[in-house]
Amino acid sequence: MQLRQALPQAVQRGETSLHYQAKVALASGRTCGAEVLVRWTHPALGMVSPAEFIPMAEASGDILALGAWVLEAALATLSRWRREGLVDEAFSLAVNVSAHQLCRPGFVAEVHEALARYDVPPSALEVEVTESAVMTDLEVATLQLQQLADLGVSIAIDDFGTGHSSLAYLRRMPVDTIKIDRSFLTHLLDDAQSHRLVESIVAMAHGLDCRVVAEGIEAPAQAASLAAMGCEMGQGFWFARPQPVESFLPLLEEYR
Ligand code: G
Ligand code: G
Ligand code: NA
Ligand code: MN
16 A cells, blocks of 8 residues: 555656666677666665556556656666767667557657657667557557557567467567567476477567567576577576666676
8 A cells, every 4th residue: 555655756756767687689699778677766665576566557547657757767868878879879778668558649659759859769769568468459559559660669579478369469560579478488498398389489470570589588508599599689687687777887888
């Protein structure tokens, strides 16, 4: 209850911050982007997990203000990194967008306006939506994603393979990237069926002209196995944990 009451003010009080997790090209080992993950440091309770407060914010509608802040803060950061030459033209930041945000009229215009204001090319922004967010209102979601894609923003399907969705929608949507959920990696190395399942997801994604990101890579052998399948990118504790900007930047230098 305490959390739910404090949530609407969290952003205004400056209690929210962003963490960054590297996305690594598996063939070269280079960091080619990052996912932005929001954090909330409650004055009394300390760091609250987004797994706890995101569903809360989605239920209360606070996700709209929170999501707008995340987008704003992410673009401000990316704009600065680009100006300071810390990242190259191809570096992209991925922002998680919930169903509520995606389906709100005006969302695309907001994104467009913010990109222009921060002088960030649309291709440097990726929007991550889960299968379930897309299925909440397939028609509106498809329309909005198409408009984002028309701007030049990249679209990624997050937690792929875990939602209740029809594969048919994938073909009709402007999806650039499929992110294989980390649960698929648990037995990648010790179970032949798991291996074949991930291989099939990669092949299917490629069949739809999508790039593949594997989430939750915790061991180098997993990275090698995925690279051998042709999976383009990886994300996970083996490469880097989600971390605040101060510790993320040196890591960027190191991998570049
Ligand atoms: O950050 P962590 O790694 O604990 O993330 C937990 C969950 O919170 C993930 O499912 C992630 O997608 C979600 N999440 C993190 N940041 C954001 C955000 O800015 N917006 C939305 N909608 N979800 C987020
Ligand atoms: O739902 P989404 O994929 O956006 O969630 C990202 C979540 O996954 C964050 O909570 C992040 O901390 C977590 N995460 C990122 N890399 C790894 C990893 O290698 N292993 C595990 N167990 N969790 C990870
Ligand atoms: Na995500
Ligand atoms: Mn994910």
